Amino acid sequence: MILHTINKSPQNPALKTCLRVAAKDSAILLIEDGVYAALPGPDLEALLQHKVYALAPDIKARGLLEKLSPQITLVDYSGFVALVEQYDTVQSWY
Amino acid sequence: MSETKSFLVLNRHAPYASNFAKEALDVALMSAVFNQKTSLLFMDDGVFQLVRSQDPSEIQHKNCSQTLPMLEMYEVRHIYVDEISLNERGLSEEDLVIPAQRVNAQEISQLLTRQHVILNF
Amino acid sequence: MKFSLAIYGAPCSSQAPDTAYYFAKAALASGHDIYRLFFYMDGVQNASRLATPPQDEQNIPARWSELIKAHNIDAVVCIAAALRRGVLDKSEADRYEKDANNLADGFNLSGLGQLIDAGIESDRLITFGC
Numbered sequence: 001m002i003l004h005t006i007n008k009s010p011q012n013p014a015l016k017t018c019l020r021v022a023a024k025d026s027a028i029l030l031i032e033d034g035v036y037a038a039l040p041g042p043d044l045e046a047l048l049q050h051k052v053y054a055l056a057p058d059i060k061a062r063g064l065l066e067k068l069s070p071q072i073t074l075v076d077y078s079g080f081v082a083l084v085e086q087y088d089t090v091q092s093w094y
Numbered sequence: 095m096s097e098t099k100s101f102l103v104l105n106r107h108a109p110y111a112s113n114f115a116k117e118a119l120d121v122a123l124m125s126a127v128f129n130q131k132t133s134l135l136f137m138d139d140g141v142f143q144l145v146r147s148q149d150p151s152e153i154q155h156k157n158c159s160q161t162l163p164m165l166e167m168y169e170v171r172h173i174y175v176d177e178i179s180l181n182e183r184g185l186s187e188e189d190l191v192i193p194a195q196r197v198n199a200q201e202i203s204q205l206l207t208r209q210h211v212i213l214n215f
Numbered sequence: 216m217k218f219s220l221a222i223y224g225a226p227c228s229s230q231a232p233d234t235a236y237y238f239a240k241a242a243l244a245s246g247h248d249i250y251r252l253f254f255y256m257d258g259v260q261n262a263s264r265l266a267t268p269p270q271d272e273q274n275i276p277a278r279w280s281e282l283i284k285a286h287n288i289d290a291v292v293c294i295a296a297a298l299r300r301g302v303l304d305k306s307e308a309d310r311y312e313k314d315a316n317n318l319a320d321g322f323n324l325s326g327l328g329q330l331i332d333a334g335i336e337s338d339r340l341i342t343f344g345c
Contacts, residue, residue, distance in 0.1 A: 120295070
């Protein structure tokens with residue numbers, strides 16, 4: 001099983017391409033500008049077909065704490081480490 | 095070398111505007127030198143790396159596409175290209191400088207799942 | 216677990232150096248080992264000792280040097296990528312007759328094979344792209 005990380009905003013092809021090829025059992029972790037995908041947008045529904053995490057410090061830095069979808073789980077850096085441990089491979093979309 | 099792993103070099107950036115293409119290819123060749131099971135996948139703007147008739151002589155840049163045939167010399171035979179990325183950019187197999195296997199989203203999904211290591215460029 | 220980190224982003228133009236740094240610290244704090252940090256492409260700028268940010272900003276190369284020394288981490292900067300971008304240790308500066316060198320403490324220049332080796336020897340290789 002794969003952990004996908006996305007560090008670009010949804011305007012970048014990274015998110016769409018990731019959603020197109022990510023297996024159902026893979027998780028997606030939003031980091032850096034990738035956290036903007038946690039806001040309501042055209043790709044949110046497709047994103048939420050997966051288990052989705054967002055890096056809390058990046059969400060907080062960008063003022064999105066109150067705005068993010070409740071189905072997205074916040075993790076800190078040790079949560080990021082635990083996800084990497086839990087999944088077999090990391091695929092970084094950037 | 096303790097073991098053989100499967101390495102996928104995933105290319106998503108167009109050539110020349112950045113060094114991604116050149117430095118990714120170096121990684122793919124190095125993986126082959128280390129006798130690892132090496133594959134390449136071209137997606138998004140990365141498919142532009144495969145376009146034939148590239149001539150960067152006037153921007154004084156090395157021709158990335160001329161290095162691609164070296165993959166075969168290093169016995170890297172698993173070269174894949176995302177068919178949707180090709181279609182979205184109006185490209186077809188005849189436009190490509192080396193033969194690459196067209197793969198759909200499901201095949202890419204399986205390809206990713208088979209890897210021990212994915213190297214993203 | 217044994218983790219290796221591949222870092223491709225430069226300070227100032229990318230958040231990758233920050234994310235990678237905090238990931239590395241959290242991994243060590245969780246009892247994992249860092250097999251190698253591998254700096255490639257513009258990520259080689261993480262190893263420039265000459266970076267001199269204002270005092271109220273992070274000095275990213277200095278911060279790496281401290282972490283690398285405190286935990287005895289293998290920190291490799293791709294030599295080809297580094298030479299292209301003007302990151303040199305003393306022996307490369309001498310070899311190419313440059314008037315300065317700038318590789319920060321704790322980092323080593325080595326070949327791209329070290330990235331593949333990290334992929335082979337680590338349980339996980341994580342790319343921090345820009």
